[in-house]
Amino acid sequence: MKARAITSEVLLGIAPIALLIGLWQAIDSFGYAPVTLLPPPGLVFARLLQQLTSSEFQQEIAATLFRLFAGFAIAVVFGVALGLAAAVSPATNAVVRPIVRVLAPLPKVALYPALLLLLGFGHESKITLVAADALFPILLSTYYGASMVEQKLIWSAMAAGTPRRQILFKVVLPAAMPSILTGCRIGLVISCIVVFLAEMITSTDGLGHLLVTAARTFQAVDMFVPLITISLLGLILNGLLQALRSYLLRGFPEV
Known part of the structure; x- marks a missing residue:
């Protein structure tokens, strides 16, 4: 069944x-x-298969994935840490809450010109933009997941002799894990979008750069190939994260 x-x-x-x-x-x-603007899907997928065997195209994919993974990893580390700290510490919450309220609705791509001036046109500015955009859904999901942990779980752990300093990692973090992983899935989708957009704005490599280059030379087929590639990468990464979620939450009633 x-x-x-x-x-x-x-x-x-x-x-x-x-x-x-x-x-x-x-x-x-x-x-x-017109075919010159919207080529048939068969032609586009045939070109995609051809490109996937090319070492140059594989290097472009690798550049995009490096920026995506680096930015997403930074967002996960800081998002989970700040979310947990804000949930268990009123002082940290008082500091983090106004920052989140001000910066979360801000489109981070508006900060990209400033990041370019500060960090240059290399990996650093793009990774920072990805991390900044993916941070807030992870932080908020972690905060609300940790805040909703039932107090009786904490009391039971303390009654069983769990040291107070270990409550966060042995009770709060596992209980908040479903919410954290949901935030990570949202952050991963955002990371795929933002890294592609950053490469379109200014880059010398990556899938976004390939799309802009193809558009400037009116190569419609080559323009659709990076779009489909980033979509497939997002689909694969989301599937892998879902498999990880199912593994980590295998003891929960519902996954």
Whole structure:
């Protein structure tokens, strides 16, 4: 029964994508858009397969993934640490809360020109932008997850002899883990978007740079290849994070 449910879920997930590709093909077949601007999906996917065997294209993917992983890792470390600290310490909460209220709604890409001036045009500015954008959903999810831990769990741990200094890591953190991982999934999606956008604005490598270069030379097929690639990378990374979530939360009633 479980295998059948998983298969049904996969098929339901594939159906909208297949419908979108079919609509794309129909637009091309009926001539609603010029081929020079919207090439047929078959041509785009064939070009993608060709590019994936190219070492140059693999290096572009590696550059994008390096920036994505570095920024996302920084966001996870600081987001979880600040979220837990704000949840258990009223003094830290008093400091963090106004900062979050001011900076969370701010579009971080607006800070990118300043980051370029401070950190240069290399990896550092892009990694910082990714970390800044992914930080807040992780921080907020961690804070609310830790704040919602039932007090009776803490009392039970203390009654069982757990030292007070270990309550955070043995009780609060495990109980808040579902919320933390949800924030991480949101942060990962944001990281994929932001790193691609940063590379489009200013970069000499990466998938975003490839898209801008193809657009400037009116290479429509090559312009769609980076878009599909970053979408596939996001899909794969999200699937891996979901598998990690299922593993870490295997003792919970629902995953």
